[in-house]
Amino acid sequence: MSYTNILVTTKNNIAQVTIARPKKLNALNRDTLQELHEAFTDLETNTEVQVIILTGSGEKAFVAGADISEFADFSEEEGGQLAAEGQELVFNLVENLSKPVIAAVNGFALGGGLELAMACHFRVASDNARMGLPEVSLGVIPGYGGTQRLPQLIGKGRALELIMTAGMIDADKALSYGLVNHVVSQEDLLGFCEQLAGKISNNSPVAISYAIKAVNAGFKNSNGYAAEISAFGACFGTADFEEGTTAFLEKRKANFPGK
Ligand code: COA
Secondary structure (H helix, E strand, O other): OOOOOEEEEEEOOEEEEEEOOHHHOOOEOHHHHHHHHHHHHHHHHOOOOOEEEEEEOOOOEEEOOEOHHHHOOOOHHHHHHHHHHHHHHHHHHHHOOOOOEEEEEOOEEEOHHHHHHHHOOEEEEEOOOEEEOHHHHHOOOOOOOHHHHHHHHHOHHHHHHHHHHOOOEEHHHHHHHOOOOEEEOHHHHHHHHHHHHHHHOOOOHHHHHHHHHHHHHOOOOOOHHHHHHHHHHHHOOOHHHHHHHHHHHOOOOOOOOOO
């Protein structure tokens, strides 16, 4: 299958999915999310593929977030829909895939980018990677599972600090938080992930798929995601959101009316 915004290659039972919008730092627009949905759905049933590595093109970014230019003028309802559709189409699909998905975080993983990396089964970062959930600086909250998966991975206090400050952490801090499992040089990143994928592919794919199911089951006893969707949608009705996204697109500092 051929795509416009992503690249899918396969070698030795390992597929590599590369998000390929380097000029926009691989920001997730609607078309990219749709293509990711199609690619992961296809890989799930592709008998030649046992492990998937997800990365971003270029040396600068894994994914710098959802594409802000696409949702800056959305209404509350559209905001809610954006989160609901995205979670269903891509983030939950990746998390619940029966095959292991490793995120190779090769640079900025911000907002939807970090959320996508967190939906993967585990993460390896290059030493130049920087991660964060900067949504509140735009007057919105993480809407692709970030308010749920970040606390699961690094604990509530650290997650809330990162979300509230809209700050970024570097690869070593992410390693110390347990957000990524390994940090390697950018040059070695894909090779390192391929080695890990090779080790995984020696094991039973069926058992691995059951292990994924069992681990995920432990995190499903709340309606936190639904709460996130509704709070995310509500942000779209606020003046802070209008100011935050407008300021970004006009390349100036936001002056939030809600201050
Ligand atoms: N949505 C849309 N476009 C984005 C984007 C995003 N999330 N992130 C980066 N881009 C675009 C920029 O608008 C710019 O496009 P242009 O060249 O047409 O103006 C291009 O990608 C390069 O980004 P730029 O900001 O010039 O690079 P930088 O090195 O100065 O800064 C970042 C890098 C990651 C710090 C900065 O791009 C940024 O803050 N991005 C937004 C991060 C964010 O808030 N993500 C959460 C969204 S919910």
